[in-house]
Amino acid sequence: MEFIIDAQSRDIFDNVFAFWGTLSSEGFVLNLDGQVFNRTVTDPKLLIGQKFSETVYWQASEHDSEILENSITEAAQGMKSKVLLDFRVSANEVINIELYLHPIADDKTIFFCAQEVTAREKEIEHYKERSEQLLFAAENADIGLWFWDLAEDNIFTTPKCNELFEVAPHDIFTFNSFLNIVHPEDISRVKTALNESQTHGKEYNAEYRVVYSDGNVHWIAARGRTYLDTEGNPKNMMGVVRRVTDKKIANEELSKVYDLEKKARSEAEEANRAKDFFLAVVSHELRSPLNAILGWVKILLNKKVDEKTQRNALETIEKSARTQAKLIDDLVDSARVASGKLSLELRPLNLYEIIKTVYNAQYPTAEAKNTTVNFSADKENIQVFGDSYRLQQIFSNLLSNALKFTADGGNIKIDMQTDSNSVKVAFQDDGQGISENSLPTIFQQFQQGENKTSPNQSGLGLGLSIVKILVAKHNGTVKAESAGIGHGSTFTVVLPLCGSEITTTNGNEEIKSANAKPLNGIKILVVEDDMDSREVLQLFLEQSGATVRSADSAHKAMNLLRESNGDLPNIIVSDLAMPDEDGYSLISRIRKLSAEKGGDIPAIALSAFASTENKQKALNVGFQKYHTKPFEPDGIVEDICRLVKQAN
Structure with missing residues (x-):
């Protein structure tokens, strides 16, 4: 049957189809025409009567001839078909065509027409290549891609995405499937972020935890966008996900370090403020008793005062001096604590x-x-x-x-x-x-x-x-x-508590009650380089009943012992920090003397150094007792009495 069309229809066919024609039910060409043949070297009329699938046009692809033959067979059996084939226009040109075959039942013939889709196929190939490149880059960057068909509730995922959400390659992945792996504490936040994107067109941006089947918890960062249909309704969403567990842990650790640093800085600033305040207080506390001491001393020196005022002045001076001594003790103890030497x-x-x-x-x-x-x-x-x-x-x-x-x-x-x-x-x-x-x-x-x-x-x-x-x-x-x-x-x-019981006596009361002048009959050698300290100590000891000789250096003390002619002191009270020769050296030299020359005389160390190390050093070289300045009168009297009694 010859397929004849008028000139107007030919123009339409030429604009729509590359070629068209009719075949017998066995696939032989009955009619063939079209604008594509203007580019071929073969006259289409020469192909009439030939097997269409065996013509030169289908030799560009190995299987296209077979595909065409199968499609013709289906059309002969009354089935419409559409196939994508490569069509050889010339030795140097192959185009892509989409071939439609439509059976004509009355004539037992087959109508066919072909559209050139070369540009479309190239575009598809281009997009396919770009998609593969994008997928390769995403997979190598540990990024998963996802596409969510909102109407069908199907989420399509790349292999990396499957790994992140524990999805098997052929599993159906839905929104509920996704929520099942999200940490329960994060579900509400994820739903809110998705709803904001779908309802208000905001970019979907969320970080949440997923709980794997082995119990491990990982952090996921997700970003995406909602796409609308022609009526403005949400149609689908598309986005990316990546695992950020290590980054999250690092950020949390960094945050902890920052918080610790901030706390440490705050504590350091507070400590500095406290120390500044402390220095102001030290100045205040040391100056206040000094003010009282110097003020009363000036009054006592320059004016005649009655006995009551004089007593009040002396009591105030004593109280202020004890206050200063207490402040100094606290400072020294604080230094010992800081150095670990307490x-x-x-x-x-x-x-x-x-x-x-x-x-x-x-x-x-x-x-x-x-x-x-x-x-x-x-x-x-x-x-x-x-x-x-x-x-x-x-x-x-x-x-x-x-x-x-x-x-x-x-x-x-x-x-x-x-x-x-x-x-x-x-x-x-x-x-x-x-x-x-x-x-x-x-x-x-x-x-x-x-x-x-x-x-x-x-x-x-x-x-x-x-x-x-x-x-x-x-x-x-x-x-x-x-x-x-x-x-x-x-x-x-x-x-x-400790286990053993201890019997105690009040030694001070015994000494005081025994004698108003407890040092009567006791001869004391005082060694002190500072004149004011030496005079005060000598006067106090003499008022307590002692006979006192004094020396302002270790050298003079040794001379007094040599010149004693057997009239040795009962006890020595010596300062430690003296020029030329200190108290440690002095007592060491004395201990090397014979008993007749004073080698066994008991000795009390007196020092402004209040550390345990200084005390132990003094005891090691031969002192029996150690007192810190300012000395406690009752304490030093008690020790003198006891040491002299033990020596006798």
Whole structure:
């Protein structure tokens, strides 16, 4: 059958199709025409009667002839078909065509037409190549790609995406499948981010955790965009995901480091402020008693004063000097703590006697303030293993603090209670109290509760920090409690008991009661290079009944011993830090002498150096006792009496 069309229809066909024609049911060409043949060297009319699948046009591809033959067979059986084939226009040109075959039942023929799709196929190939490149880059960058068909709720994923979400290659991946792997705490946040993108057109940007089947948790960073249909409704979403666990962990660690650095910087700044304040307080605290001392001395030197005023002046000078000595002791102890050189001389002792001594020593201060101090204990024989001096320092600090912060007419209670393993000593007052904010730092250096930013409150803010350290060195604990400002405070020290009982005597009282001048008949050699210190010490010892000879150097002291002609001193009291030859060297030389020349004379070291190392060095070279300046009169008298008694 010849396929004949008019000129107008030919123009339409030429614009739409590359070629067209008819075939017999066996696939032989009945008719063939089209504008593509203007580019071929073969006249299409010469092909009429030939097997269409065997013509030269289908030799560009190995299988196209076979594909065409199968399609013709299907069309002969009444089925329409469409195939994509390569069509050889010439030896140098091959185009892509889409061939349509349509059976004509009445004539048992097949109508066919072909559209050239070369440009489209090249574009498809281009996009395919670009997609493969993009997929390769994404996979190598550990990035997964996903496409979500919102209408069908199907999420299409790349291999990397499958790995990140534990999706098998042929699994159907839906929104619920996705949510099943998201950490329960992050689901709400992810849903909100997706909804914002779909509803308001915002870019989808989220970080969330996924929980794998083995229990491991990883962080995922996702970005995407929503695409709309022609009516403006969300049609699909497309985006990328990548694992950011290591980055997240690193950021968290960096954040922790930053927070620690920020905290450390803040603490350092606070410490610097506290130290600046501390230096201001040191200046204030050292100058205040000096002002009183120098002022009264000037009055006593320049004016005649009555006996009552003179006594008041001397008492004020003594009080101010003791205040300065206490401040210096606190500074020295603080330096020892900072250098790790604070050591203790531990031995069994009766803590009851120590607290009683502290109570008696500070009773006059309480009486002057009209403050009631009640002292109670469940027993009077409470043995602990400790350093007597340091324990007195601990409880003196706590009692003086209670007196300082309790108003005149207030009440303080000291209570000692024991159990099978420990003793608890509580200092309770109804004074100023401590705020909730200050309690956590009350034992830190340079802190004075509510007064830590004002130098008006006396004290260096070192006492309680030293108390805490000394208590810890006794294997004990100390805590502060207060209901707040205006409600008083309680400081409680708990120390372990030791097993053995200790019998104590009050040596000072024995000495004092035995003789108003306890050093009567005792000959003392004083060695001190500082004239003022030497004169004060000599005068004090003489007023206590002693016969005193003095030397301003180690050399002169040795000469006095040589010239004694058997009239040796009963005891030597020597300074340590002297020019030319110090006290250590002096006593070492004396110990090398025979007993007849003074080699066995007991000796007391007197020094402004208060460290344990200096004390131990003095004892090692031959001193029997060690006293720090300013010396405690009763203490030095007691030691002189005991050492002379032991020597005799």
